[in-house]
Amino acid sequence: MKDFIRIRGVSKHFGDFVAVDEVDLDIAKGELFSILGGSGCGKTTLLRMLAGFETPTSGTIEIDGTDVTYQAPYDRPVNMMFQSYAIFPHMSVEKNIAYGLRKEKVAIADIDRRVDETLELVQLGDFRKRKPDQLSGGQRQRVALARALIKRPKVLLLDEPLAALDKKLRERTQFELMNIQDELGITFVVVTHDQEEAMTLSTRIAVMDKGRFLQIGTPLEIYEYPSGKFVADFIGTINKFNGTVKSVHEDSIVIECVETGASLAALGKHEVDVGQFVCVAVRPEKIFVGKHKPDNDDDNMMQGVVDDLGYLGNRSLYRIRLADGKIVLVSSQNRRRSAKRFLEWDDEVWISWRPRSAVVLLD
Amino acid sequence: MAASGGTSKDQTWRRVTIAIPYLWLLVFFLLPFAIILKISLADPVIAQPPFTPTIDEHGDLAVSADSFTFLLTDKLYAITYIRSMLMAGAATLLCLALGFPMAYGIARAVPSTRGLLLLLVVLPFWISFLLRVYAWMGLLNNYGVINNVLMWLGWIEQPVQFMYTDFAIFIGLAYSYLPFMILPLYATLERMDLDLLEAAQDLGASRTRAFWDITWPLARTGVIAGCLLVFIPAMGEYVIPYLLGGSESLLIGRVLFDEFFVNRDWPLASAVAIVLLLLLVVPIVLLQRYQARSQESAA
Numbered sequence: 001m002k003d004f005i006r007i008r009g010v011s012k013h014f015g016d017f018v019a020v021d022e023v024d025l026d027i028a029k030g031e032l033f034s035i036l037g038g039s040g041c042g043k044t045t046l047l048r049m050l051a052g053f054e055t056p057t058s059g060t061i062e063i064d065g066t067d068v069t070y071q072a073p074y075d076r077p078v079n080m081m082f083q084s085y086a087i088f089p090h091m092s093v094e095k096n097i098a099y100g101l102r103k104e105k106v107a108i109a110d111i112d113r114r115v116d117e118t119l120e121l122v123q124l125g126d127f128r129k130r131k132p133d134q135l136s137g138g139q140r141q142r143v144a145l146a147r148a149l150i151k152r153p154k155v156l157l158l159d160e161p162l163a164a165l166d167k168k169l170r171e172r173t174q175f176e177l178m179n180i181q182d183e184l185g186i187t188f189v190v191v192t193h194d195q196e197e198a199m200t201l202s203t204r205i206a207v208m209d210k211g212r213f214l215q216i217g218t219p220l221e222i223y224e225y226p227s228g229k230f231v232a233d234f235i236g237t238i239n240k241f242n243g244t245v246k247s248v249h250e251d252s253i254v255i256e257c258v259e260t261g262a263s264l265a266a267l268g269k270h271e272v273d274v275g276q277f278v279c280v281a282v283r284p285e286k287i288f289v290g291k292h293k294p295d296n297d298d299d300n301m302m303q304g305v306v307d308d309l310g311y312l313g314n315r316s317l318y319r320i321r322l323a324d325g326k327i328v329l330v331s332s333q334n335r336r337r338s339a340k341r342f343l344e345w346d347d348e349v350w351i352s353w354r355p356r357s358a359v360v361l362l363d
Numbered sequence: 364m365a366a367s368g369g370t371s372k373d374q375t376w377r378r379v380t381i382a383i384p385y386l387w388l389l390v391f392f393l394l395p396f397a398i399i400l401k402i403s404l405a406d407p408v409i410a411q412p413p414f415t416p417t418i419d420e421h422g423d424l425a426v427s428a429d430s431f432t433f434l435l436t437d438k439l440y441a442i443t444y445i446r447s448m449l450m451a452g453a454a455t456l457l458c459l460a461l462g463f464p465m466a467y468g469i470a471r472a473v474p475s476t477r478g479l480l481l482l483l484v485v486l487p488f489w490i491s492f493l494l495r496v497y498a499w500m501g502l503l504n505n506y507g508v509i510n511n512v513l514m515w516l517g518w519i520e521q522p523v524q525f526m527y528t529d530f531a532i533f534i535g536l537a538y539s540y541l542p543f544m545i546l547p548l549y550a551t552l553e554r555m556d557l558d559l560l561e562a563a564q565d566l567g568a569s570r571t572r573a574f575w576d577i578t579w580p581l582a583r584t585g586v587i588a589g590c591l592l593v594f595i596p597a598m599g600e601y602v603i604p605y606l607l608g609g610s611e612s613l614l615i616g617r618v619l620f621d622e623f624f625v626n627r628d629w630p631l632a633s634a635v636a637i638v639l640l641l642l643l644v645v646p647i648v649l650l651q652r653y654q655a656r657s658q659e660s661a662a
Contacts, residue, residue, distance in 0.1 A: 051561075073561070074567045079565055088559060100566035
């Protein structure tokens with residue numbers, strides 16, 4: 001079923017401040033959808049409107065064909081996992097998890113069975129009698145998840161679900177979340193400021209800034225085909241070359257770079273005019289670096305010196321300074337084992353990339 | 364580990380810091396208590412001091428439980444204790460009923476106005492307690508503000524007798540001790556994570572349900588602390604019953620005063636004080652246990 005959640009023209013104003021600005025969004029059933037943005041971009045406000053804690057200033061929200069715009073939180077087929085986890089400190093793990101069912105007046109036997117199942121699902125069976133202050137951060141996160149899942153909501157909202165966990169635990173929990181989502185088929189809407197988290201978890205991502213969506217797409221689309229400079233910068237790192245369009249061809253354009261004077265080719269159909277000011281952007285891992293001039297004449301290439309380098313084990317990061325002082329970031333896999341570094345500080349190098357690797361950004 | 368082991372100098376300091384509160388308790392609580400106990404076991408005489416010495420002229424121990432026997436046989440004292448307890452209990456409940464919404468309101472106010480509201484709660488302390496009770500006399504008497512307003516509104520034909528009644532004592536106690544209820548309640552309510560209430564609502568609880576499921580149990584420490592802080596001093600209160608109450612409204616604080624200064628029966632007065640203390644020990648121990656437990660769970 002398409003368009004399980006339909007958000008139409010939703011705005012939220014707090015006094016003069018516009019937190020969410022005329023947003024439209026469709027989320028399909030069973031999706032793991034992420035709303036990604038920096039702090040104050042409006043993502044949490046949007047999530048709270050889905051949960052029913054805020055009422056939109058204008059617009060409508062539909063879930064599974066029902067208009068829930070003005071429904072109270074306790075009437076919505078939606079549950080939320082809070083960033084603070086909001087575990088009731090005076091109740092045991094078991095009681096916390098059972099709370100939602102108890103409010104629904106489910107029969108005691110059914111509650112017990114479902115609590116057992118849910119504890120099993122989040123692997124907390126041994127901790128059911130514990131009080132929240134006797135749990136580790138990871139266990140608390142699971143209690144919060146279990147409590148939100150037990151009512152089998154149509155939509156589960158997760159506010160920064162992994163932000164409070166340390167890195168190793170975060171990676172493991174990420175995959176557990178994906179497995180649980182897959183198993184239960186519940187639609188997940190995740191709000192996060194962590195682009196890596198959004199990339200690994202999500203089927204689709206909406207990048208949000210100043211209360212609006214800048215781009216909605218799969219992680220691959222967002223990374224490889226960012227719609228503008230903000231998205232390109234927000235997700236990963238990217239090198240940007242500003243320039244004017246020199247010529248437009250059937251399936252490529254050529255740009256004259258303002259800073260370096262080099263001619264840069266970018267593949268793809270672009271709605272641009274000759275002389276228009278654009279930006280060519282290339283991800284660091286798509287740039288090759290070497291001491292010799294590359295053979296392939298179709299490649300975009302430039303000369304520079306190694307300004308700085310960082311050895312990360314699996315890959316190395318280079319800051320290459322071009323003739324005019326512009327810095328280009330290059331990330332290169334350390335495929336061969338070697339006692340000596342492949343490049344040293346102040347080495348004169350060539351950098352190059354395929355025309356198909358570059359993105360043309362218009363804004 | 365320097366922190367756990369510690370040098371001998373550290374040890375000395377630790378002992379000194381622990382000794383100070385114990386010394387304080389010894390000098391200002393245990394010692395006076397021992398003196399009161401000693402007096403309560405003496406017989407009254409017309410002399411200076413007005414009680415017989417514990418060791419008589421033959422060097423023998425001279426104690427008598429007469430005062431306690433009298434206290435237990437005369438029903439008047441039992442009635443007075445019960446009346447005091449009921450009065451203090453009623454005032455505590457009124458303080459809770461008034462104080463909880465006030466503390467809740469302050470805790471949920473914008474942080475910048477919270478300070479101002481708390482200041483307003485403690486502001487009455489800047490005026491003498493006696494003056495404030497006097498002010499209530501002006502409000503409650505037959506031609507006082509309250510009666511005048513009620514008559515002007517046409518709700519009553521002639522003044523209602525508020526002054527010199529138990530009702531006046533009740534109002535006076537509740538008014539005087541309200542801040543002691545509000546402050547501990549505010550402290551617990553202010554600490555509460557508001558996400559908890561949203562989580563409860565998200566899981567299907569109405570606002571009222573969420574209050575009883577989450578806010579109320581989490582405020583329990585504050586409720587208990589506040590109730591004891593009001594109940595304990597209200598129980599032995601003297602000034603308010605004396606100024607606002609009638610001559611027939613017998614409360615223990617007043618009996619205590621009368622025995623000491625009117626009848627000059629120091630042993631009986633001391634016995635009254637000791638029984639009062641024993642009655643209050645139960646709630647005090649409860650308070651201590653509760654504080655210890657809440658500190659434990661906070662750690």
